[in-house]
Amino acid sequence: MNQYEIIATAAMGLEAIVAKEVKNLGYDCKVDNGKVTYLGDEKAIARSNMWLRTADRIRVKVGEFKAFTFDELFEKTKALPWEQFIPEDAEFPVTGKSVKSKLFSVPDCQAIVKKAIVERLKQKYRRVSWFEEKGPLYKIEVSLLKDVATLTIDSSGAGLHKRGYRIGQGEAPLKETLAAALVQLTNWHPDRPFVDPFCGSGTIPIEAALIGQNIAPGFNREFVSETWHWIPEKVWDEVRTEAEDLANYDQPLDISGHDIDHRMIEMAKKNSFEAGLGDLINWKQMQAKDFRTNKEYGVIVGNPPYGERLGEKNAVEQLYRDLGKAYESLETWSIYMLTSHEDFEKLYGKPATKKRKLFNGFIKTDFYQYWGKRPPRKE
CATH class of the missing domain: 3.40.50.150 (Vaccinia Virus protein VP39)
Structure with a gap:
C-alpha cells in the first residue's frame, strides 16, 4: 500500500487529545495548531475516520509549498500528481482559506488552484474539453498560512462530529x-x-x-472516501470488521x-x-x-x-x-x-x-x- 501524509483537523484546545487517539491507533504523529499530522496507508485513512472521536475531519495532503504570487500558486499546484488521487470523471470543488499571506483573496486562490488541477488532468487524461464532474466527490482545500500553501483532499465528507445518531437537538447542542x-x-x-x-x-x-x-464513533455512518477508487472496498470491509470485533457490547x-x-x-x-x-x-x-x-x-x-x-x-x-x-x-x-x-x-x-x-x-x-x-x- 502507498504512504500518505494524513491530517486530522482539531478544534482549538483538543489537539493533544486527538494526538493521543492517533497514537492509540498505532501512528506516530506531530501536533500543531488545529491539526495532528502523521503518515499512513489507505487503511490508516479509513481507520482514522472510523475511530477518531475528537477530530473534526481527516484530510489527505497532496502537497505543500511557498507561494507569494498567483503564478507561483498556479505552477506549483499544477506540478503536483493530482492524477494519482482524482479520476477522470471526479467532482472536485475547491474551497480555501488564507491567514497572514500575501495571497489574501480566497476566491482568486480557489479559482487558480481549480484551473491548475484541470490543466494537469487534461494533460494526463489527454482531454481537450472541461471535465463533466459527474463521478465521486474529492473536495479539495487550499489553505494559505504565512505564505505557505497546503493542498489537501477531505476524506470524511460530513464532519466527524456527525455520528449519525442525532435525530433531534436542543437550542445550543454540544458537538x-x-x-x-x-x-x-x-x-x-x-x-x-x-x-x-x-x-x-x-x-x-x-x-x-x-x-x-x-464502539467506534464512525460505525453508523458513511464517509466520502468510501467512493474513492484508490481505497479498495476490501479495506473498508476490514476496518468495519475490526470495529465490530473490538466493540465490547457486554460491558455493563x-x-x-x-x-x-x-x-x-x-x-x-x-x-x-x-x-x-x-x-x-x-x-x-x-x-x-x-x-x-x-x-x-x-x-x-x-x-x-x-x-x-x-x-x-x-x-x-x-x-x-x-x-x-x-x-x-x-x-x-x-x-x-x-x-x-x-x-x-x-x-x-x-x-x-x-x-x-x-x-x-x-x-x-x-x-x-x-x-x-x-x-x-x-x-
Whole structure:
C-alpha cells in the first residue's frame, strides 16, 4: 500500500487529545495548531475516520509549498500528481482559506488552484474539453498560512462530529467531538457511575456509552472516501470488521442523563436508540440541584447554561451556587463543569483542582475539574 501524509483537523484546545487517539491507533504523529499530522496507508485513512472521536475531519495532503504570487500558486499546484488521487470523471470543488499571506483573496486562490488541477488532468487524461464532474466527490482545500500553501483532499465528507445518531437537538447542542473530549478528559472508567445533570439531547451520556463499550464513533455512518477508487472496498470491509470485533457490547454501564426539560429527555431517549444503545442509559427529568446518591467514586460531567443571554445571568449564578451545595457531600465523586462564566469557582464555592481552556464553537470556555477521592485499589 502507498504512504500518505494524513491530517486530522482539531478544534482549538483538543489537539493533544486527538494526538493521543492517533497514537492509540498505532501512528506516530506531530501536533500543531488545529491539526495532528502523521503518515499512513489507505487503511490508516479509513481507520482514522472510523475511530477518531475528537477530530473534526481527516484530510489527505497532496502537497505543500511557498507561494507569494498567483503564478507561483498556479505552477506549483499544477506540478503536483493530482492524477494519482482524482479520476477522470471526479467532482472536485475547491474551497480555501488564507491567514497572514500575501495571497489574501480566497476566491482568486480557489479559482487558480481549480484551473491548475484541470490543466494537469487534461494533460494526463489527454482531454481537450472541461471535465463533466459527474463521478465521486474529492473536495479539495487550499489553505494559505504565512505564505505557505497546503493542498489537501477531505476524506470524511460530513464532519466527524456527525455520528449519525442525532435525530433531534436542543437550542445550543454540544458537538459530539467536544462531548467525547470532555469524557476523555475525566478520570472515568466504565465500571464507575457517570452522570450528566444538564444532558439536553443526550450527547455527553451517549458519547460516554460509546467510549465505555469501545464502539467506534464512525460505525453508523458513511464517509466520502468510501467512493474513492484508490481505497479498495476490501479495506473498508476490514476496518468495519475490526470495529465490530473490538466493540465490547457486554460491558455493563451505569450512565445517567438528567435535564429539567421533559422534551429534552424524550429527545435524548430517541437519540440513544438511534445510536444503538437501547435502554443502556438511564434518562430522568430532574433539576441538577436535586441530585442525590449513595453510590461512590462516580463522575459528573456537565455543560450547564452559561448565562450569556440577557436576563439569564442571575438565574445561572444562583444555579452555580445551588450546584456547589448539592455536590458538597459527594466526597468520592469527581465533578467536571464546562462554562464561559469567569466567576464559576467563586459561585460554586470552591476552587477547581484544575481547569482547562476549551472552545465550545466560538465561545471561549473553561473546563473546571474537581477531583474526588481515589477509589481503593482492587485486590
